[in-house]
Amino acid sequence: MKDSLNNMKYIEKNKLVELIKELKKDYILIAPVKLKNFVLFRELKENEEPYLDFLNSRNSPKEFFFPQTENIVEFEGIIDKRVSKLEDIKNKKRIILGMRPCDIKSILILDKLFINEDYVDNYYKRLRDNTLIFGFGCNKPRTTCFCTSFESGPFFKEGSDGFITAIGDKFIIEGITEGGKKLIEKLENADKDMVKAKGEIEKNANDTVPSSVKVEKIPEKLREMFEHPIWEEISERCLGCGVCTYLCPTCHCFDIQDEVINERGRRVKNWDSCMFPIFTLHGSGHQPREFRYQRMRQRIMHKFNYYEENFGVIACCGCGRCITQCPVNIDVREIISSIKNVKLTISNEK
Amino acid sequence: MLKSLLEYLGLEKGRLQLAWLSSAEAERFVKIAKETIELVRKLGPAKKLVKKKFATERHRKTQKNNEK
Amino acid sequence: MNNPYIPIPVKVDRIRFETDDRLIKTFDLVFIDKEDEKTFKYFPGQFAELSILGKGESPIGIASSPTEQGFLKFTVMKVGVVTTALHNFDEGAVMGIRGPLGNWYPIEEMKGKNVVIIGGGFAFTTLRSLLIYMLDKNNRKDYGNITCIYGARSPDLLCYRDELEEWEKRKDMSLYQCIDWKFGSKGPIEEAAATGWQPINLKEPKNTKIKPGIKKFTAFVPQLVSAVKPTAKDAYAIVCGPPIMIKFTIPVLTELGFPPERIFNSLENRMKCGIGKCGRCNIGPKYVCKDGPVFSLKELENLPKEY
Amino acid sequence: MEKIEKKIREIAGKLLKDEKVKLVIGFENGTLPMKARPTFIKIQENVEKLVWNSLCENNLAVYIPFYRQLMDKGDKIGVIAKGCDARSLVLHFQENVAKREQIVIIAIPCDGMLDRRKIEKEVFPNEITELSENGDTIVIKGKEFEKTFKKTDFLCDDCNTCTHRKPVLYDELVESSTKESEKSGDYGKIKEFESKEQDKRWKLFTDEVSRCIRCYACRNACPSCYCKECFVDCTNPQWIGTTIDEKTDLELFQIIRTFHTAGRCVNCGSCTRACPMDIDISLLVNKLSIDAKRLFDYETGLDIEGKPVLNKYSEDDSNEGFFE
Structure with missing residues (x-):
């Protein structure tokens, strides 16, 4: 219990921008951004701020593991030697900030296809290995959300390296994997009240998902x-x-x-x-x-x-x-x- | 209409030229071709609707290799 | 890290026309790096992605047998962008290959059994691989009687004609060939007979009495199978050909007593990755590229009819 | 509105009962609060599903090419048609997608359809869970809000500029009090864009198109896009590249698709509404319609005997843009 408390950090919402600036030095940061009147996940540009007051993004963040267009071979003229794009994949580590639990669940689903004992898709795996995922709990699921039908839910944490919960003017950030914990170790510890408030939200979270389908059988x-x-x-x-x-x-x-x-x-x-x-x-x-x-x-x-x-x-x-x-x-x-x-x-x- | 659409979208005026020509109009063909060449020269190399990203990315790499 | 998307470089060693319509060519490929040859372990029935950078890839059955050393053989019909580019190649050209991919004919399971090979048109490629493999002097003793029934629209569309001639002479297998001239535009049955192709009772192929020594006929493949009546006892049937041929051959085999688990088909579907990821070649939950291309009739009976 | 609904059901029911048509294509309530969706009524009992409101945004003519086989057998199809649907049907008759006698047009003069996105923008990022219509006003509700709007402020751009709200051709007409749009043919958005500097225009256009994910919803939602093989799918020759990181190919796709609808587009706005990335495609297609009108005094889908404007030649056609 004590240990888990130590992994609970918090940050004021308006301080997030500073944290991101800090992280950007070592990481490529992917976060939701507001565009017209919808939200897209994309690599944050210089001085671009994430938009975290969103229901869910229009695009699915799968494109950061399985890009819509991805070079697998590059060549000039006719080749007679092995060519590979693998070395070129940016080795810079990436953080995806604010990914919703449904989308994280989808990555766990895709893992089974792209990384299995038959064949490993190296391009997918490389991106997967290089990325830390910070999940983001859903306080307001949409009427079209039905994540609870698939062994997941608005605060489903599997697959996250860290998990963010929005409470009032604060984000409570929980470190889950070693990588995730390390990233937030400099933040201040959350106090008991915050942890309690977080627990309250999580407890009844599944009931807030308005829609469901019965997929048994x-x-x-x-x-x-x-x-x-x-x-x-x-x-x-x-x-x-x-x-x-x-x-x-x-x-x-x-x-x-x-x-x-x-x-x-x-x-x-x-x-x-x-x-x-x-x-x-x-x-x-x-x-x-x-x-x-x-x-x-x-x-x-x-x-x-x-x-x-x-x-x-x-x-x-x-x-x-x-x-x-x-x-x-x-x-x-x-x-x-x-x-x-x-x-x-x-x-x-x- | 195509010319109008392209210019409307911001392609340089004159990048596309159209003419009614019959196979018997050799002199007119030469005249139009010359005028078009002249016009395009003035416009300079096309920068729009040219495959940029990929070509330049490779180009940069080749340059780097050459420097080595 | 081994990357399944990266082609292995090979050189086109030898090219020959297979058929007189000049649409089918056979390519012998050799590995540029001899190490690759050692790691490229394959079995009859498997395929590979022939890869031409700038054009794309095309999945083609391997026509050579692992018992033939030093080269890989592919017989390719000119249909799309990649195969056309391949057809334009000269000997010595460099290209890529990804594989071996897919499963193979049940060469272990068939040991000690009789084998009936039935092929049509240029789909004979992987059957050639199987035949060469079984006829290899080290392997021949593992198998019982080998019967091969092979047909094409006309004599000049039969592949591997030199080898067919050799196999015809062999004592340790029987080869039956057929053409369907009668049904095409080439000419009447009599003309075919004059060049050595004998008629069979087409209405009641079962009642045809095949005289010993006669091995060439005018018939469709299913009819010839019916006339040849290969015994189903301790026997496996391997079928590869155009869908229409497979469709009519299966009932004949069933009637002869072949159970579904001893009839094997090789299928094809549009493919891209060849490793069960890109998601287009599936028949039900099975991927033709990874779980196939060889399926037993029993397996197919449990899959949706979507191919 | 209820009156119109009742009348539609009556007509559709009668057509099906008398076996005049095999199928009526209309609208039913969708599963989303701001959506009515296409429905396919084959038996009289189901006509109760049919609805009519300001959310019937799809152009139903898009389905006609799917039913060629059915029509070849001699069966007829009833289509609930707004002004734009009817004009698309006329285009289909002109281009032999269907024969006039194969389609029964149930025409409804339209007041313009609501633009979901404009309404969503008002309450962003909140979700709208309910929408109700009452004459000229709409009321939207969400978890923590309720708002009332004037309908005419939230119509689709293409409905505002619509030139023929009343269907030009029909077999059955459902009367309504519809008036043609006040802004009919007034493409202010286009004029504004046109007045910008060349490089600015190019930047706006390329920025907009750079979001394209090549799902081809614009193409598939378009009643004029029914080619069996689209130029983007051709492999031999391959006209355009297949990636999304090469933005030129996205630009080319939009330009060429647009141009393929030159003189064939009815400005129904289906492409724009279908785009999941909110790309303003009408910025392109409207321009062509303006030019068709300006250069050739032509509007798509008015005359069943006529031909699309680029399919005919007349000596006094405009020579604008050509060498003298």
């Missing part, structure tokens, strides 16, 4: 539903754009493309989306997923069945971005509940 049920007519129903209003997949913190499909300009070239990993027809189009013209319903099915199946089958966890963290930003308001919570309501007949059970 969904993976098993989906296995029997591949041929079900529900997919055509669900996908009818889908426009086939990539908003849901690109804003999703757990979507991880990518494309590999080469680009050459004046004899200089690079090979890049780019995000790709299963909602685009070209995603699975064969060179021969053969198209295994020709229709919108097949692509929608792939997205839902991948998250709620395939991923669970391969890695033991559902690839959704309940952040609600796909719901709020879909141009035609396709709501994944609704999809899950309609899957739940499907009564399987014998003909669906192969």
